[in-house]
Amino acid sequence: MFFRALRHFEFFEPKTVAEANELLLSYGHQASVMAGGLSLIQTMKTGEKKPEAVISLQKIDSLKFIDSDNDQDLKIGALATIRSIEKSREVQKHWAVLVQTARCIGSVEVRRMGTVVGNLCDGTPASDLATILIAMGAKMRVTSSGAEREVPLENFCVGPHQTVLEEGEMVREVRVPSLGDHSFASYVNLARTKPDITKVSVGVLVKNQNGACGDVRIAVGAVAPVIVRVRKAEELLRGEKLKASTIEEAARLAQEDVVVRPITDIRSNAGYRKEMVRVLVERALTDVVDKMNGAHAH
Amino acid sequence: MRRIVCTFVVNGVTRELLVETNALLSEVLQDDLGLKGVHVGCGTGDCGACTVLVDGLPVLSCSTLAVTVRGKEITTVEGMANGTKLHPLQESFIEHGALQCGYCTPGMLLASKRLLEINPSPSRQDIKDALAGHLCRCTGYNKIVDAVMAAAEGEE
Ligand SMILES: Cc1cc2nc3c(=O)[nH]c(=O)nc-3n(C[C@H](O)[C@H](O)[C@H](O)COP(=O)(O)OP(=O)(O)OC[C@H]3O[C@@H](n4cnc5c(N)ncnc54)[C@H](O)[C@@H]3O)c2cc1C
Numbered sequence: 001m002f003f004r005a006l007r008h009f010e011f012f013e014p015k016t017v018a019e020a021n022e023l024l025l026s027y028g029h030q031a032s033v034m035a036g037g038l039s040l041i042q043t044m045k046t047g048e049k050k051p052e053a054v055i056s057l058q059k060i061d062s063l064k065f066i067d068s069d070n071d072q073d074l075k076i077g078a079l080a081t082i083r084s085i086e087k088s089r090e091v092q093k094h095w096a097v098l099v100q101t102a103r104c105i106g107s108v109e110v111r112r113m114g115t116v117v118g119n120l121c122d123g124t125p126a127s128d129l130a131t132i133l134i135a136m137g138a139k140m141r142v143t144s145s146g147a148e149r150e151v152p153l154e155n156f157c158v159g160p161h162q163t164v165l166e167e168g169e170m171v172r173e174v175r176v177p178s179l180g181d182h183s184f185a186s187y188v189n190l191a192r193t194k195p196d197i198t199k200v201s202v203g204v205l206v207k208n209q210n211g212a213c214g215d216v217r218i219a220v221g222a223v224a225p226v227i228v229r230v231r232k233a234e235e236l237l238r239g240e241k242l243k244a245s246t247i248e249e250a251a252r253l254a255q256e257d258v259v260v261r262p263i264t265d266i267r268s269n270a271g272y273r274k275e276m277v278r279v280l281v282e283r284a285l286t287d288v289v290d291k292m293n294g295a296h297a298h
Numbered sequence: 299m300r301r302i303v304c305t306f307v308v309n310g311v312t313r314e315l316l317v318e319t320n321a322l323l324s325e326v327l328q329d330d331l332g333l334k335g336v337h338v339g340c341g342t343g344d345c346g347a348c349t350v351l352v353d354g355l356p357v358l359s360c361s362t363l364a365v366t367v368r369g370k371e372i373t374t375v376e377g378m379a380n381g382t383k384l385h386p387l388q389e390s391f392i393e394h395g396a397l398q399c400g401y402c403t404p405g406m407l408l409a410s411k412r413l414l415e416i417n418p419s420p421s422r423q424d425i426k427d428a429l430a431g432h433l434c435r436c437t438g439y440n441k442i443v444d445a446v447m448a449a450a451e452g453e454e
């Protein structure tokens with residue numbers, strides 16, 4: 001017998017979502033879902049998770065998809081890897097900001113093994129993908145035996161690595177609304193090196209309404225137990241023209257928002273992170289303005 | 299299930315093993331198959347030292363359950379040389395001093411092998427992108443990029 005880093009567990013490879021749901025129900029909170037396994041295996045190594053049963057989704061072919069019709073929601077199945085998003089022609093064309101965000105994540109190996117949905121279900125407030133997807137209004141499709149519900153990604157996490165998923169539930173896909181011709185998105189982050197975990201990140205979505213800012217969402221990552229929206233800044237922008245002075249004021253409001261309460265850790269201190277919220281919100285909004293002007297020029 | 303009979307094609311040879319479901323790919327390769335070229339640095343997915351090729355694609359063996367890659371072709375650094383003849387990348391690494399302690403080298407070589415298969419004449423930036431997440435504490439990376447560039451040029 002050799003030493004093994006992981007404790008023993010029952011291992012299942014269901015072939016359909018229905019089978020997976022049944023297994024999840026019978027094992028309840030003793031079960032862990034495995035997609036790529038990157039995060040799950042780490043938490044099992046540290047003992048944070050000690051599942052009696054690991055239910056792998058890898059054999060469920062119906063979860064391996066990216067449906068990207070520009071007029072409709074982008075649908076990303078639970079087994080679509082981060083790499084597959086990065087490589088998809090359609091995503092490159094119509095959701096370029098997601099490709100750019102995917103490239104901020106880890107190494108090629110991490111992106112090839114890790115799934116988009118697994119990244120979101122892992123529930124870290126430093127997730128690059130979750131930050132931009134919350135700004136874009138993404139929704140999680142959750143299935144359980146005989147039932148299905150939709151949860152806005154914004155409400156999906158209730159704490160670090162804690163989600164609203166209940167016993168027997170799993171995520172089948174994440175849906176991202178189409179940007180259409182009038183919405184513009186931007187993602188900016190700060191990290192020590194490109195593959196390293198984000199210190200602060202900002203995702204922005206702005207709907208262009210006759211040259212002014214229509215609907216707007218600003219999500220900030222890695223500054224609180226969950227990714228937060230800075231609503232005071234959003235309110236200020238709604239209906240306004242995105243002039244430099246307006247953007248500056250919105251960025252200041254974002255920094256001062258009570259939801260922004262970063263911690264000090266090995267990567268940065270709280271004061272710096274807070275200061276950077278302002279800088280990144282300004283950069284992201286400026287980038288959106290550039291994109292709007294670029295689209296207008298065509 | 300706690301144990302599964304698995305078949306792997308490891309460096310071209312078909313191997314049948316009884317594998318515990320909790321065994322990592324790195325553990326099976328190192329312990330059950332004696333392939334000590336599989337180096338585990340961090341065990342957390344951060345360093346890339348444990349990289350092996352699964353059906354030709356670089357994968358982190360420290361973060362993979364062995365049973366999930368049954369039926370697949372696995373290449374470790376031991377499978378790069380042809381008998382006593384080293385792979386051109388290995389020759390190039392030696393020539394350019396692209397290794398010192400050698401701990402990161404198997405991962406660097408296998409990820410570079412894949413890169414040259416899909417992109418036979420990479421730019422320095424292409425090489426850096428493909429090797430991001432492969433940490434080397436000794437060489438300062440430049441010599442590794444030089445070695446991969448030279449191997450690519452040699453192949454043309
Ligand atoms: C070295 C390294 C660097 C990284 N860098 C970054 C980075 O810069 N930015 C970033 O955002 N992320 C980063 N990550 C995180 C990485 O993106 C995730 O680990 C990965 O995407 C998780 O996907 P997975 O398929 O492996 O999930 P798994 O490990 O399989 O699952 C993760 C968690 O989600 C649950 N889960 C998975 N799928 C489902 C489902 N369909 N329904 C319900 N629950 C589910 C699992 O039970 C588990 O708790 C990094 C990871 C590593 C190892």
Ligand code: FES
Nearest residue numbers: 339340341346360
């Ligand atoms: S040992 Fe696997 S990535 Fe470091």
Ligand code: FES
Nearest residue numbers: 398400434435436
């Ligand atoms: S040669 Fe020592 S870590 Fe790279």
